Amino acid sequence: MKPTNTRDPEYYHKVVDCQYACPAHTPVPEYIRLIAAEKYTEAYMINWESNVFPGILGRTCDRPCEPACRRVRVEKEPVAICRLKRVAADQKGEVKSLMPQGPFASNGKKIALIGGGPASLTVARDLAPLGYEIHLFDEQIAGGGMMRSQIPSFRLPETVLNEEVDYILDMGIHTQFLTYVSSLKDVLSKKYDAVFVGTGAPRGKDLPKLPGRKDGAAGIHIGIEWLASVAFEHTKSISPKVIVLGGGNTAMDCCRTARRLGGKDVKVVVRSPFKEMKASPWEKEDAMHEDIQIFDNHVPLSFEVKDGKLIGMKFQKVRAVYDEKGKRELIPTDEPEVLIEADEVLVAIGQQNSFPWIERDLGLDFDEWDMPVVDRKTFQSTLPKVFFGGDAAFGPENVITAVAHGHQAAVSIHLFCQGKDLLDRPSPFTNLVSQKMGIHEWSYDSQIAADQRYIVPQARKSITLKDRKKEVELGFDIQTAYKEAQRCLNCDAQTVFSEDRCIECDACMDVCPTSCITFTANAEEDELRQNLLVPAENKSQDLLVSDTLKTGRVMIKDEDVCLHCGLCAERCPTSAWDMQKYFYSVTKAYQIPASLPAIQK
Amino acid sequence: MSYLKPLFSHPKLPKNKLGYTLKEYEGSLSTLCAGCGHDSISAAIVRACFELSIEPHLVAKISGIGCSSKTPTYFLGNSHGFNSVHGRMPSVATGANMANKELVYFGVSGDGDSASIGMGQFVHVIRRNLNIVYVVMNNGCYGLTKGQDSATADRGSKNKSGSVNPFEAIDLASMAIELGASFVAQSFSGDKQQLIPLLKAAIQHPGFAFINVISPCVTFNNNPGSTKSYDYVREHIEATSALDFVPVKKEIRVNYAEGASAEVGLHDGSKIHLNKLSMDWDPEDRISVVNALQNAKVKEEILTGLLYVNTDWKDLSRTLNITDSPLNRLKESDLCPGTEELQHINEGFR
Ligand SMILES: Cc1cc2nc3c(=O)[nH]c(=O)nc-3n(C[C@H](O)[C@H](O)[C@H](O)COP(=O)(O)OP(=O)(O)OC[C@H]3O[C@@H](n4cnc5c(N)ncnc54)[C@H](O)[C@@H]3O)c2cc1C
Ligand SMILES: Cc1ncc(C[n+]2csc(CCOP(=O)(O)OP(=O)(O)O)c2C)c(N)n1
Ligand code: SF4
Ligand code: SF4
Ligand code: SF4
Ligand SMILES: [Mg+2]
Numbered sequence: 011m012k013p014t015n016t017r018d019p020e021y022y023h024k025v026v027d028c029q030y031a032c033p034a035h036t037p038v039p040e041y042i043r044l045i046a047a048e049k050y051t052e053a054y055m056i057n058w059e060s061n062v063f064p065g066i067l068g069r070t071c072d073r074p075c076e077p078a079c080r081r082v083r084v085e086k087e088p089v090a091i092c093r094l095k096r097v098a099a100d101q102k103g104e105v106k107s108l109m110p111q112g113p114f115a116s117n118g119k120k121i122a123l124i125g126g127g128p129a130s131l132t133v134a135r136d137l138a139p140l141g142y143e144i145h146l147f148d149e150q151i152a153g154g155g156m157m158r159s160q161i162p163s164f165r166l167p168e169t170v171l172n173e174e175v176d177y178i179l180d181m182g183i184h185t186q187f188l189t190y191v192s193s194l195k196d197v198l199s200k201k202y203d204a205v206f207v208g209t210g211a212p213r214g215k216d217l218p219k220l221p222g223r224k225d226g227a228a229g230i231h232i233g234i235e236w237l238a239s240v241a242f243e244h245t246k247s248i249s250p251k252v253i254v255l256g257g258g259n260t261a262m263d264c265c266r267t268a269r270r271l272g273g274k275d276v277k278v279v280v281r282s283p284f285k286e287m288k289a290s291p292w293e294k295e296d297a298m299h300e301d302i303q304i305f306d307n308h309v310p311l312s313f314e315v316k317d318g319k320l321i322g323m324k325f326q327k328v329r330a331v332y333d334e335k336g337k338r339e340l341i342p343t344d345e346p347e348v349l350i351e352a353d354e355v356l357v358a359i360g361q362q363n364s365f366p367w368i369e370r371d372l373g374l375d376f377d378e379w380d381m382p383v384v385d386r387k388t389f390q391s392t393l394p395k396v397f398f399g400g401d402a403a404f405g406p407e408n409v410i411t412a413v414a415h416g417h418q419a420a421v422s423i424h425l426f427c428q429g430k431d432l433l434d435r436p437s438p439f440t441n442l443v444s445q446k447m448g449i450h451e452w453s454y455d456s457q458i459a460a461d462q463r464y465i466v467p468q469a470r471k472s473i474t475l476k477d478r479k480k481e482v483e484l485g486f487d488i489q490t491a492y493k494e495a496q497r498c499l500n501c502d503a504q505t506v507f508s509e510d511r512c513i514e515c516d517a518c519m520d521v522c523p524t525s526c527i528t529f530t531a532n533a534e535e536d537e538l539r540q541n542l543l544v545p546a547e548n549k550s551q552d553l554l555v556s557d558t559l560k561t562g563r564v565m566i567k568d569e570d571v572c573l574h575c576g577l578c579a580e581r582c583p584t585s586a587w588d589m590q591k592y593f594y595s596v597t598k599a600y601q602i603p604a605s606l607p608a609i610q611k
Numbered sequence: 612m613s614y615l616k617p618l619f620s621h622p623k624l625p626k627n628k629l630g631y632t633l634k635e636y637e638g639s640l641s642t643l644c645a646g647c648g649h650d651s652i653s654a655a656i657v658r659a660c661f662e663l664s665i666e667p668h669l670v671a672k673i674s675g676i677g678c679s680s681k682t683p684t685y686f687l688g689n690s691h692g693f694n695s696v697h698g699r700m701p702s703v704a705t706g707a708n709m710a711n712k713e714l715v716y717f718g719v720s721g722d723g724d725s726a727s728i729g730m731g732q733f734v735h736v737i738r739r740n741l742n743i744v745y746v747v748m749n750n751g752c753y754g755l756t757k758g759q760d761s762a763t764a765d766r767g768s769k770n771k772s773g774s775v776n777p778f779e780a781i782d783l784a785s786m787a788i789e790l791g792a793s794f795v796a797q798s799f800s801g802d803k804q805q806l807i808p809l810l811k812a813a814i815q816h817p818g819f820a821f822i823n824v825i826s827p828c829v830t831f832n833n834n835p836g837s838t839k840s841y842d843y844v845r846e847h848i849e850a851t852s853a854l855d856f857v858p859v860k861k862e863i864r865v866n867y868a869e870g871a872s873a874e875v876g877l878h879d880g881s882k883i884h885l886n887k888l889s890m891d892w893d894p895e896d897r898i899s900v901v902n903a904l905q906n907a908k909v910k911e912e913i914l915t916g917l918l919y920v921n922t923d924w925k926d927l928s929r930t931l932n933i934t935d936s937p938l939n940r941l942k943e944s945d946l947c948p949g950t951e952e953l954q955h956i957n958e959g960f961r
Contacts, residue, residue, distance in 0.1 A: 084619045450612035450645075458617035513841050514801060515646040515829065520654035523617045525624065525633075544621045561845065575617050583646025583829045 011535050011564075013557040016506070019440045022592040024552060025569050026501045028091055031078035033414035035438075035596050036060040038075060038091055039502045043454060045094055046495035048488070053098035055108050060595065062132050062178070062413050063157075065170045068096025069483065070161055072290065072408040080499050083548070084524065084571050087463035089498045090486075097491040099170070105177075110139035110600065112182045117141035119203040119427050124191050127155020128409045129400025130208035131178050132416025133423065136599040138181040140424060145202075146183055149190040151242070153179060155210055156401075157409060159238040160260070162267050163479040194368045194396070204395050204423045207368075207382075208412070211401040215360040217255075222313030222320075226355075229320030230313065233264045233358030240267055240478070249353030250274040253323055255310060256358035257287035262294065264356040265302045270478035277350060278304045279323070281340060283330050296482065300471060309340060311347060313355065322351040361406045381405070388432040389419040397423055420599035428605075436597040445503055445589045446579075452589055454503050456576040458523075459496040503574045503589045507565060509556045511586035514563070518578035518587055519543070524571045527578060532564045542568055616640045628664035636661045638688035642681075648800030648826030648841075649679050649748045653686040655803050656717065656746075659810035660687060665715055671707055672717045675700040675729060678755045679721030679748035679826070687717075698729025701736035704743055705927070711937035712928050715814055716743040722763040723753040726781045730762075737790040737819055742926040744813045745821045747783055748800070750828035751839035758831025769836030785904050787821045788897055788919050793926075794820035795900075795919040799844055800827065802915070808855050809917060815881050818926040825913060844913060851892060851903065851916035876922070894920050 016022060024030050028038040037056055044053035057064035071092050079088030119142050123130040126148030134144050150159060153175045157166065179185060191197060197205055214232035217223060223230065229249075233256065239245040252273040254265040257280030268276045278297065280287055284306040287294065298304065308325035315321065325348045328340040363381060368374060374393040375383040382391050384398045391398055399415035401407060422432050445453045467484045474480045486494060519527045528542040538553065539546040546553060551570040558564055579587035616639065624632040636657045641650050660670065667689035674680035676697035683692045691714070695703040704718045718736075725733045725747050736745070751764040760768075763783060764776045787795045794816040798806045806824065813820035825844050827833050833840045838847075876882050892903040900919045907914040927933075934941065948956075 084622065456613060457615070458619060460618045513646065513829075515648065515827070515841060516651045516654070516801060516803065517646045520650055521641070523620060525621045544623050544625070547623065571619075571621055573617050573619060575613065577613055577616075577640075580613055581641070581645045581650070583644065 011532060011538055011553065011555045013564075014552070014555045016554070019438050019594065021552070022442070022502075022504050023438075023440075023594045025504060025572075026592065026594070027078045027080050028075035028089075028501070029594065032061075032075045033411045034061045034417065035414075035594065036075075037502070037593060037595060039498055039500050040593065041098060042089070042091070042094055042495045042498040043500070045097055046455070046492055050098050050101035051103045051105060051108070054102040054105055057095055057098060058105070058109070058177075059598070061410060062135055062416075063128060063174045063409065064095050065099035065174055066157060066166060067410060068092060068094075068099050069166050069170070070157070071095070071410050074410070080501055080571070081497060084499075084573065085462070090463055090466070090494050093466050093483075093486055094491060094495060097486050097488075100485050101488065106180075109177060110181065112138070112180075114139055114141045114182065116143060119143065120145065120201070121423060122147065122197050122200070122202040122205045124194075124197065124205065124207050125155060125209035125400075125402065126150065126153040126185070126187070127208055127210050127400055127412060128157060129210075129402070129412035129416045129419070130155070130206060131175060132413045133206050133208070133399065133420045134183050135178045135181065136417060136420035137423060138178075138183060139600040142427075144183045146179075146185045147189045147191050148185070148187050151187055153185065153187070155208070156234075159241050160234055160263065162237065162241070162263050164266070164270065164474060164482050165263075167479070167481050190367075192367050194374070195372060198372065198395070202395070203427050204397060206419055206423065207391075207396065207398045207402050208400045208416070209365075209402045211361040211363045211406040213362045213364045214260075214357065215362060216357060217310065217359070220310060220312060222315045225315040225318065226313040226320035229352075229354045231354065231356050233260050233356045234361060236356055237263060237267060240271065245271070247272045251322075251352045252276045252354050252356065253350055253352040254278045254356045254358055255323075256280060256360070257282055257289055257304075257306075258358065258360070259289050259293055260361070261356075261358040262289045262297050264358045265297055266300055267478060268356065269300050269302065269475055276302050277352075278302060279308045279310070279325060279350065280304065280306050281309050281328070282338075283307055286330070286338075300475065305350070307340070308348060309342075314349065320353065320355065322349055323355060324349050361401075363402060363405060365402075387418070387435075388422045389415060390422055390426075390432060394426070417596060417598055421597070421602070424599040424602065436602050439593075439595045439597055439601070441593040442504065442506070442590045443593075445591050446585075450580045452503070452576050454500050454589075454591070455496065456500070456503070456574070456589070458499065458573050458575050459493075461493055461497055463497070464490050464494045500574045502592050502594075503576070504592045505554070505567065505572060505574070505578060506588050506590045507554065507556055507567070508586050508588075509559055509565065511584045512556075512559055512565065513584055513586075514559055514561055515583060517581040517583065521577045521581040523575065523577065524573055526568050526570070526572045528566050528568075529559070529563045530566060531562070532558065538566060539568075542566060544568075546570060614640060627661055629666065631661065631664075631667075633657060633661050635667060635689060636687055638683070638685040641685040643678055643685070644828075644830045646829040647678065647754075648750065648824075648828070649682050650685065651800040651803065652746065652748055652806070652824050652826055653682045655800075655806040655810055657686045658803070659807050659814060660715075662807070663811055663814060665814070669713065670715045670717065672719060673700050673704040673707060674719040675721070675724035676755070677721035677724045677753065678828075679750075680719055680724055681755075682748070683717070683719055698724055698727070698732060700724065700729065701732040701741070705736060705739070705741055708741055708743060709928065709931070709933055711939065712742065712933065712935070713937055716741075718743045718745040720745070720747050721754070722747060722749040722751060722761045722783070726762040726783060730781075734786075734790055737787055737792045737821070739927045740791070740793055740818045740924055740930070742818055742928060743820070744810065744816075745819065746810075747821075747823050748826040749783070749823055749839070750826050750832055751780075751837070752828055752832045754828045754831060758828065765838040768838040769834065771831050771834045771837075775836075782904070782908070783823045784821070784918060785901060787823075788900055788904075791924070792821045792919070793818040793921045793924045794917075796820075796822045796917045797824075797913070797915045798822060799825045799848055799913070799915055801841060801845065802848070805850065805854070805915060812854075812881075812917065812920075816920070817922065818924060825915075847911060847913050849907060849910075849912040849914055851894075851914055851918060854917055894918065
C-alpha cells in the first residue's frame with residue numbers, strides 16, 4: 011500500500027467516528043471534554059456553531075453519531091453524546107453575547123426563506139451576519155417548523171425551542187408568520203436575489219382505500235395533523251381506546267401524546283416485526299414504559315364501523331420471510347383475523363412531500379416521484395435562483411440533517427449572490443496540534459474509563475402522564491455528566507506517526523492494548539489486512555500506512571479499535587508517535603473569508 | 612504518565628487451546644524507559660507462552676536485580692514470581708525447581724546480574740543442567756544504575772558519556788557451551804520472528820536452555836560507537852538459521868530462505884526445524900558451534916539463532932533423582948515410610 015496521505019482533511023476526520031457520522035460534523039469530543047472541564051458555555055458554543063440547536067438536539071436528535079461511536083466497537087454502549095449536549099445547554103451561562111452581533115451592515119441582497127423549520131432557520135443564521143436582508147415566511151404562528159408542530163412538549167419544552175429559535179430571529183430576520191405561500195411565481199416576482207425552500211414534508215400518508223375509512227372518518231386522524239393540532243391546542247382530548255397505526259417515531263409521539271390526553275388503552279399496531287420498526291429503540295422503550303402495547307406483524311384489513319361510529323380495526327397476522335438478498339416479504343399466517351377495539355385511530359404511517367404551491371412552468375424541474383430536482387452538493391434546483399433543503403429537498407429526515415443542508419445551502423446562496431462557482435466550495439477548517447505537555451503528559455485525559463453508559467433519569471410516570479407539557483427526561487446532573495463524559499475516548503487525539511524518527515524498537519506494537527499496530531512487510535491492502543497482529547476485518551475503518559522504514563518494513567495501524575490512550579506515544583523513545591488534537595469544522599457561509607481586492611499593476 | 616493498562620482489548624483477539632488470549636499472559640504496564648529492548652523480550656515471552664498454551668499458573672519467573680530483572684512484573688502477571696538478590700537468581704531457581712519440577716521456570720537476568728556479580732552462580736547452574744529457560748537481557752551496561760559498562764561490553768565500545776571500554780568482553784554464549792549448557796541460543800530483542808520460536812523451543816527443552824538476547828538500553832547505551840545499539844546490532848546481525856519450533860504432533864513447515872535444512876527432535880516429540888543459513892555449522896556439534904562463534908567474532912558479526920542443542924544430557928532433577936511430585940503435594944505417608952522400612956534403611960548402613 012502507498013503511505014497514507016494524512017494531509018487529506020478527511021483522513022483524520024474519519025477517525026473521529028461520531029463527528030464523521032454527524033451530518034453537521036459537530037466536533038463531539040471537543041465539546042465532551044469541555045463538559046468534563048465544567049466549561050458548559052464553551053461546550054454550548056461549539057455546538058451552536060455546528061448544529062445551531064444544541065438544546066433542542068440534546069433532547070431530540072436522531073443521534074446518528076451514537077451507533078458510530080468507537081466505544082461500540084470496544085465495549086457495548088456508545089457514549090451518551092446526545093444527552094451530554096443537553097448538559098451543555100442546561101448548564102451554560104450567558105451565550106448571546108458570544109454570537110454574531112447585529113445590526114449587520116447591509117450587503118444590498120435580499121433572500122426569501124419559505125418555511126420556518128430548522129433548515130430555513132440555519133440558512134438565516136448563516137447568512138444574516140453577512141448583511142443579507144432575510145424574509146422568512148411560515149404558515150404557522152411561530153418559527154421552528156415541525157420542531158414546534160410535531161415534536162411533543164414532553165420531549166422538547168417550548169421554552170427551549172423558543173430560546174434557540176429566537177437567537178436566530180433576533181439577528182434581524184424579517185418574519186411573516188401565519189403566511190401560507192401559495193405561489194412560487196409570486197415570490198420570484200418580488201425580486202429576491204435567491205429563494206430557499208424549507209417547507210418540509212408536510213403531508214401525512216393515509217389509507218384511503220381501506221374499507222370503512224369514509225364511514226369512520228370522524229374517529230380517524232392523520233398522525234402529524236393530529237399532533238400539530240395538539241401542539242397548537244385545537245385538540246385537547248382523545249377517547250380512552252386508541253389505535254396508533256405505524257412503527258416510526260411519529261407513531262411513538264402519537265401514542266405517548268394520546269396517553270396524556272385521556273387515552274387509557276393505547277395500542278400501537280405495526281406491519282413489521284418489532285425489531286424492524288423504524289422508531290428509535292429508546293422511543294419504543296419510553297412508549298412501553300408508559301403502558302403502551304405494541305402489536306407487531308399485523309397488517310390492517312379494515313376500519314370497523316357500527317352505527318356510524320368507529321369501533322375498532324381488523325388485522326391480518328403475518329410473518330416476515332426473507333430471501334437470500336435479505337429482502338423482506340410479509341406472508342399472511344393462517345391465524346384468524348384479529349379485531350382490536352378502538353374509539354379513535356391515529357394513522358402514523360409516514361410522510362410525503364407536496365408542492366402544490368410551486369407552479370410547474372417556472373423552469374424548476376420535478377422528477378418522476380414529483381420531487382424537485384435538487385443537486386446533492388449545492389442544493390440548487392434547476393431554477394438557479396431557487397435552493398432547497400431539509401425535508402423538502404430529498405424527503406423526510408430529521409432536524410440535524412435539515413441543519414446540515416441549511417449550512418450548505420447558505421454557502422451556495424452566498425457564492426451565487428457573488429456570482430461565484432457553486433462547485434468551488436470552501437474547504438473545512440482544520441488544525442492539528444500536539445497534546446504533549448511533558449515527557450509522558452498529555453493535555454487530555456488519556457486514561458480509559460471502563461464505566462458503562464449512564465442512564466438519564468426520568469420524571470415519574472404518575473406526573474408526566476398527567477401533563478403533556480411536563481418534560482419526561484430530567485437530564486444528567488453534573489456529576490453523572492462528568493462520569494459519562496469520561497467515557498469518551500477522545501478520538502480526535504490522533505496518533506500521528508513520523509517514520510523518520512522511528513527506530514523500530516517495537517515498543518508501540520508491544521504496548522498497544524488493542525493490538526492496533528503491526529510492523530510488517532508491505533503488501534496490497536487485502537493481504538496486509540490479514541497480516542496484522544489481529545486481522546483488520548472492519549473495512550469501513552482505514553489503515554494508517556507509513557513509508558518504508560529502515561529495515562524495509564512498514565508500520566501499519568488499524569484505526570478500527572484504537573483507544574487513543576496515548577500509550578504508543580508514551581512508550582516511544584523518539585517521539586515518532588505523537589498524540590495530536592485534530593479540530594475539523596465545516597466552513598459556514600459567514601466564515602468564508604472575503605476575497606482579496608484585485609492587485610493593480 | 613499512564614500507570615494502568617486500559618481494560619479493553621481487541622474484540623477479535625485470537626484464543627489459544629486453553630481459551631485464553633494474549634491478555635491473560637500480560638503483566639502490568641512497564642515502567643522501564645520507553646523503547647527499552649527488555650520490553651520487547653517480555654512481549655516475546657508473553658507470545659511464546661500464549662502460543663504454547665501454557666497454563667499461566669504453572670509458570671515461575673525468578674530474577675535477580677537490574678532493569679532486566681524487573682521485567683517479570685511486566686509479563687505473565689498470572690504466574691508465580693520471585694525477585695531475588697543481585698546475581699543470586701540461580702540458587703533461588705534451583706531451590707524452587709527441586710521443590711516442584713512441574714512448573715516452567717524462567718530465569719530472568721541481565722549482563723550485570725549474570726556476568727559480573729552473579730558469575731559464580733551462573734557457571735554452576737549451567738554445570739548442573741538445571742531445567743530452566745535462562746534469559747539474559749544483554750545491553751552491555753548496568754542500566755538500572757545509570758549505564759556503567761558491564762562485563763559484556765565489547766572492547767572499544769563507546770558508552771554514552773564518551774568513554775571507550777578498555778576490557779575484553781565476556782562472551783556468555785561461548786562460555787555456556789564450554790561449561791556444558793545443553794541448549795544455547797542468541798538473539799536480538801528487535802527480532803521477534805526469531806526470538807519467539809527460540810523461546811518456545813527453550814521452554815520445551817528438558818534442561819538448561821540459555822538465551823543471550825542483545826537488548827539495547829535506549830537511555831544509556833544506544834549511542835553511536837556502542838556495539839549494543841539498535842543500529843549497530845541491525846547492521847552486524849547474522850543468523851545461523853531460520854528456524855521454527857514445531858510443537859508435538861503439529862507438522863507445520865515454514866518457508867524460509869533456501870539452504871540445507873536440519874531437524875532437531877526433542878524428547879517429548881516436538882521438533883525444531885532449522886534452515887541453515889551459515890555453513891560449516893551443526894547445532895549438535897559443539898566444536899562447529901565454537902568455531903562458528905569465533906569466526907563471527909573475527910568478522911565483527913553477531914551470530915544469532917539456535918547455536919547448540921543436546922537433548923541427551925540429564926537435567927539436575929534426574930541426576931539427583933528428585934521426586935516427580937512437588938514437595939507440597941507429598942503426604943505424611945510418602946515422607947514417613949514407616950518403622951519397618953526405616954529399619955531396613957538403617958540396616959543398610961551397618
Ligand atoms: C411526529 C414527528 C416527530 C419528529 N421527531 C423528531 C425528533 O425527535 N428528532 C428529529 O431530529 N427529527 C424529528 N422529526 C423530523 C423533523 O421534525 C424534521 O425532519 C425537520 O423538522 C425538518 O425540518 P425542515 O426545516 O426541513 O422542515 P419543517 O420542520 O417541516 O418545517 C417546514 C415549515 O414550513 C412550513 N410550510 C410548509 N409549506 C409552506 C408554505 N407553502 N408556506 C409557508 N409555510 C410553509 C411548515 O408549516 C413548517 O413550519 C419528527 C417528525 C415528526 C413528524
Ligand atoms: C549486591 C548488590 N550490588 C550492587 C547493586 C547495584 N546494582 C543494581 S542493578 C545493577 C546492575 C544491573 O545490571 P544488569 O544486570 O545488566 O541489568 P540492566 O539494568 O542492565 O538490565 C547493580 C550493580 C545491587 N542492587 N546489589
Ligand atoms: S468515543 Fe468519544 S470521540 Fe470517540 S466516537 Fe465516541 S463520542 Fe466520539
Ligand atoms: S493510542 Fe496507540 S496504544 Fe493506544 S490504542 Fe491507539 S494505537 Fe494503541
Ligand atoms: S535504563 Fe536502559 S535498561 Fe534500564 S529501562 Fe532504561 S533503557 Fe532499559
Ligand atoms: Mg545490563
